[in-house]
Amino acid sequence: MPAVSPVIDSSEWDHRRSALAGLSIETGRRRNQVAPGGRKVTDRMLVIPRKKRRMRSPTEKVKTPYGLEVVENHIPYPLPKDRLFRNLPQAVRAELAAISLSAAYRKGEILFAEGQAPRGIFVIYEGSVKLSANSFDGKSLILHLATPGDVVGLPGTISGKRYETTAEALEPVQASFISRRPFRDFVRAHGEVGLRVAETLSDIYHATYREVRYLGLSGSAEGKLARFLLDLTADQDHDHGHARAKLILTHEEIADVVGTSRETVTRLFAEFKRKRLVEVHGSRLLIVNKASLQKLLA
Structure with missing residues (x-):
């Protein structure tokens, strides 16, 4: 009609x-x-x-409250670690844009909470998000640090089971949110995306298993911290044993990652710096001697 x-x-x-x-x-x-x-x-x-209002030029970039760039049309743009949506045909990306929403989060804000019914997935574009599990007595364990290109909330969104972790912004975060039902329909309609989802879930499983094995079987606290620092710079180019990374976690949060106390982390950092294994300048970390750190893993 x-x-x-x-x-x-x-x-x-x-x-x-x-x-x-x-x-x-x-x-x-x-x-x-x-x-x-x-x-x-x-x-x-x-x-x-009437009061005159300034009109924004079509070519002028929109400013967000936290100084982050708006994701135009909510279409995930290519990121080095994004293998879930990277290189999709233009028509498929247009379908994805129709079900995606752009969202910004302040430092400390919660994307989703442990035990919450799954609402959907979040694709991180800028900033970082920590995924942690908490016990009834207040203990916390950080299982993963999500950075640009990572997808969080995927296991619960696919299975329908409640989120098993809490996702918290460690700094201002720009993300794309896709609700559970539209995302599941999208996966059903595109076999290639379904295969990528399966691969991503497999990666999450192996990473979690690796962390549990690392926490349960690793011997010394210095070996655990050395492993954390090496993993932090794993994606960086090493030049003569040197690599740089940004430290976005506090000593207490690093302790939650490696399964030790804040005092132990502070003491080990001082020891690593004294031995010229690392240098720390504010939030900047420099791996000075990668080989010596690797020896601590044995």
Whole structure:
């Protein structure tokens, strides 16, 4: 059935046309009001100029509250670690755009909580997110640090089971959110995406198994910290044993990752710096002697 255009009478059309011209119209009887010069205002139309608003140029970038770049059209753009949506055909990417929403989070805000019914997945574009599990007595274990290109919330979104971790922004985060039902329908419709989902879930399983084995079987605290620092710089190019990374976790949070106390982490950092294994400048980490750190893993 064709769409029916609404009928607009002449007075309403005049009002709309004047509003578009940047004016607000107010009508009515003004017998008791006095205009400049002492003349009475009788039946007349009072025209009040509207406040001018700055129009954004189509080429001007939109600013977000946290200084992050808006993801145009909600289409995931290529990222080095993004293998779930990378190199999809343009038509498939357009379908993805239709079900994706862009979202920004402040540092410390929660994307989803452990035990919460799954709402969907989050694709991280900027910033970092920690995935942690918490015990009833208040202990916390950080299982993964999600960085640009990572997808969080995938296992629960696919299985329908509650989120097993809490996802918290470690810094301002820009992400794309896709609700559970539309995402599952999207996966069903595209076999290639389904295969990538299976590969990603396999990666999550192996990474979790590796962390459990590492925490349970690794001998010394210094070996655990050395492993954490080496993993942190694993994606960086090493030049003569040197690699740089950004330390976004506090000593207490690093302790939650490696399964030790904050005091032990602080002491080991001081020891590593004294032995010229690492250098720390604010939030910047420099691996000075990779070979010596690797020996601590034995």
